[in-house]
Amino acid sequence: MNFLSVYAIGNASPIVQLLTVINETGDKMKAKTNLDKIPIFRKTDIIIIAAVIAIAAVSFLVAVKNTSSANMVVVRVNGEITAEYPYSENGEYEIKGENGIELTLVIADGVSVRSPNCPDKLCEKTGLITNTSQSIICLPGRISITLEGDSNEVDAVVG
Amino acid sequence: MKKSLKLTRCALLCAAAVVLSMLESALPVPIFFLPGCRLGLANLAVIVAIPIVGAGGAVSVCVVKSLFILVARGVMAGFMSFCGGAVSLAVMLLLFYIKQFGYVGVSIASAAAHNTAQLAAAALIMWDIRVFSFLWLYLLLSIAAGTVTGFVAGVCVPPLCKVLNTLDRGLGSGTNKS
Numbered sequence: 001m002n003f004l005s006v007y008a009i010g011n012a013s014p015i016v017q018l019l020t021v022i023n024e025t026g027d028k029m030k031a032k033t034n035l036d037k038i039p040i041f042r043k044t045d046i047i048i049i050a051a052v053i054a055i056a057a058v059s060f061l062v063a064v065k066n067t068s069s070a071n072m073v074v075v076r077v078n079g080e081i082t083a084e085y086p087y088s089e090n091g092e093y094e095i096k097g098e099n100g101i102e103l104t105l106v107i108a109d110g111v112s113v114r115s116p117n118c119p120d121k122l123c124e125k126t127g128l129i130t131n132t133s134q135s136i137i138c139l140p141g142r143i144s145i146t147l148e149g150d151s152n153e154v155d156a157v158v159g
Numbered sequence: 160m161k162k163s164l165k166l167t168r169c170a171l172l173c174a175a176a177v178v179l180s181m182l183e184s185a186l187p188v189p190i191f192f193l194p195g196c197r198l199g200l201a202n203l204a205v206i207v208a209i210p211i212v213g214a215g216g217a218v219s220v221c222v223v224k225s226l227f228i229l230v231a232r233g234v235m236a237g238f239m240s241f242c243g244g245a246v247s248l249a250v251m252l253l254l255f256y257i258k259q260f261g262y263v264g265v266s267i268a269s270a271a272a273h274n275t276a277q278l279a280a281a282a283l284i285m286w287d288i289r290v291f292s293f294l295w296l297y298l299l300l301s302i303a304a305g306t307v308t309g310f311v312a313g314v315c316v317p318p319l320c321k322v323l324n325t326l327d328r329g330l331g332s333g334t335n336k337s
Contacts, residue, residue, distance in 0.1 A: 019218070022214060022215045022218055023213070023214075023215030024215070025214065025215075026213035026214025026215035026216070026218075027213050027215065038210075038255070038258075038260075038261060038313075038316075039261045039262070039313070040261050040262050040309070040310060040313030040314065041261045041262070041263045041264070041309075041310075041313070042259070042261035042264060044259050044260050044261075044264060045260055045261050045263050045264030045267070047264075048254075048260060048264040048267055048268045049264070049267060052267060052268070052271045052298050052301065052302055053298075053299070053302070055298055056295040056296075056298035056299050059291065059294040059295045059298065060295035063291070063292035063294070063295060
């Protein structure tokens with residue numbers, strides 16, 4: 001691999017040596033095997049497909065087992081967390097927001113809001129929320145109620 | 160094989176790999192939300208490289224492909240591509256030299272290894288093991304993608320090898336005569 005030695009410092013560079021060794025062993029292996037006589041599909045390929053499916057099934061089961069849905073009810077006022085409650089315990093909590101808005105947070109097989117003193121009562125009309133993608137927002141009181149937990153959501157995978 | 164011949168063929172295959180990966184990133188992502196879900200067309204160049212220029216040439220094609228992605232799409236993508244490429248190439252070489260599997264099988268195994276290694280790299284970068292919760296989906300997709308690339312490689316390689324071998328013989332006799 002002479003063309004690589006242009007970029008490395010002389011032929012004695014360990015990278016070039018390594019590449020030369022890889023190259024030579026590759027050539028030897030290639031001489032021993034007739035790679036152009038390999039068929040497109042062999043019966044043994046089914047083993048590979050089965051193995052991949054088996055690994056996929058195992059990882060699916062593991063992923064499903066580790067998926068814990070919402071486990072915290074997070075209350076934010078003006079974007080700052082003011083209170084957190086466990087999702088699994090039923091209860092009722094008073095929440096005070098901006099502009100004198102007060103509401104009652106009800107946790108019972110889901111999260112809902114009762115008796116807000118705001119004019120539009122949108123938060124009450126939102127009803128029951130049960131998973132992490134939902135939220136209850138009270139605009140006049142600047143309150144947001146979200147469910148959070150060890151979700152499996154990935155923001156981005158690059159490549 | 161003569162060194163200059165091998166160098167030219169490596170360069171051609173590197174160019175093919177780069178073009179294929181460009182082409183692939185230009186295509187829209189077909190499957191709903193999964194990021195980085197592509198056919199793995201660039202791996203096709205690596206699979207084709209092994210019978211034509213041997214393991215050393217395939218390593219160089221793989222490295223050039225990763226370098227291209229490093230330049231074009233940044234350090235993170237380059238690192239992930241390098242991880243995926245290295246692992247899938249290792250699996251490919253192993254399965255090729257075991258000589259028990261066809262192109263489709265080798266291709267599927269290498270695609271699965273590529274995806275797993277990329278997820279591992281992503282998990283390493285983000286330091287978050289939950290990345291692996293998508294592994295099953297990536298593995299199932301790698302069966303589909305591997306079948307396609309393996310089929311294409313299986314169709315392409317034998318005639319290509321035949322042509323190149325006759326070319327080599329012609330060149331060899333030519334140099335002997337002169």
